[in-house]
Amino acid sequence: DGGITQSPKYLFRKEGQNVTLSCEQNLNHDAMYWYRQDPGQGLRLIYYSQIVNDFQKGDIAEGYSVSREKKESFPLTVTSAQKNPTAFYLCASTRLGSNEQFFGPGTRLTVL
Amino acid sequence: AQSVAQPEDQVNVAEGNPLTVKCTYSVSGNPYLFWYVQYPNRGLQFLLKYITGDNLVKGSYGFEAEFNKSQTSFHLKKPSALVSDSALYFCAVRDRDGNNRLAFGKGNQVVVIP
Numbered sequence: 001d002g003g004i005t006q007s008p009k010y011l012f013r014k015e016g017q018n019v020t021l022s023c024e025q026n027l028n029h030d031a032m033y034w035y036r037q038d039p040g041q042g043l044r045l046i047y048y049s050q051i052v053n054d055f056q057k058g059d060i061a062e063g064y065s066v067s068r069e070k071k072e073s074f075p076l077t078v079t080s081a082q083k084n085p086t087a088f089y090l091c092a093s094t095r096l097g098s099n100e101q102f103f104g105p106g107t108r109l110t111v112l
Numbered sequence: 113a114q115s116v117a118q119p120e121d122q123v124n125v126a127e128g129n130p131l132t133v134k135c136t137y138s139v140s141g142n143p144y145l146f147w148y149v150q151y152p153n154r155g156l157q158f159l160l161k162y163i164t165g166d167n168l169v170k171g172s173y174g175f176e177a178e179f180n181k182s183q184t185s186f187h188l189k190k191p192s193a194l195v196s197d198s199a200l201y202f203c204a205v206r207d208r209d210g211n212n213r214l215a216f217g218k219g220n221q222v223v224v225i226p
Contacts, residue, residue: 004155031212040121042202042218043156050212058213090155094212099144099163101214103155 003027004104006091011109013078013085021076021107023091030096032074036060037088037106046089049074050096078109086111114139114205118217126225131193133220135186135203145186146204146214147177156202162186173197193224 003026013019023032031050035043045058049068063082068074074093078085088108092101115138125131137143144163148156160171167179177188186203200221204214 006155035216040218042118043216045213048213088153092156096212099206100146100158100161101212102158103148105155106153108153 004091004093004102006089006104006107008107009105011107013109013111015111016080018077018079019109021078021089021091021109023074023076023104024072025091025093025102025104026072027093027102028071028095029093029102030071031094032068033092033094033101034058034064034066034074034076035090035092037090043090046076085109114143114207114213114215116203116205116215116217118201118203118220120220122221122223124223124225125193127195128192131188131190131197131222131224133188133201133203133222135188135217136184137186137203137205138184139205139207141208144206144208145177145179146206147171147175147186147188148202148204150200150202150219159188159201193222195224195226198222198224 005024007022033048034046044060047066049055065077090106091104094101117136146161147159150156162169162179170176200219202219203217206214
């Protein structure tokens with residue numbers, strides 16, 4: 001899992017509540033990514049950021065928001081607008097000019 | 113937009129037998145191709161990549177993959193499977209336009225039977 005930490009490992013939320021997932025990296029990587037993983041669907045890109053104070057929507061951004069105030073941190077907020085938020089969320093990072101992405105250990109979010 | 117197909121949901125193989133996990137891709141231009149492995153409730157671990165050069169790429173834990181441009185494939189192989197190879201395997205592709213976005217396949221569950 002390299003130098004990427006995600007917290008918490010497990011998260012439970014009541015329907016209608018916003019929740020923020022943490023992702024921190026000490027690899028001095030420029031770009032960071034958030035993916036959602038559901039059984040049988042692989043990984044789908046939610047948001048990504050290539051530099052501080054800038055980010056772009058991925059393929060399934062609706063109901064999510066992000067910020068990139070520091071190079072090391074890329075928190076993801078799952079809002080009440082996300083209709084089916086129960087999933088495994090993975091954060092990744094890469095150095096611009098490199099090719100492979102490094103992944104954190106993931107956060108499993110369950111909406112009760 | 114780039115995409116990946118992993119046609120099999122699950123691959124069962126006896127320990128000691130060769131293991132193959134299939135992947136085909138679609139991308140404009142020449143691709144960057146990757147294989148990752150995931151153990152239960154963990155993040156993805158990088159196995160190997162094809163960027164340029166030799167079509168046969170060797171990676172971690174005895175895995176290798178062969179890039180076949182004419183068939184747009186990048187199958188993962190291991191000559192002799194171990195029980196510890198049982199995991200979920202993802203193929204991924206990105207194009208060379210510089211946005212670093214990866215497109216992942218849906219994953220293949222590999223089960224190595226003792």
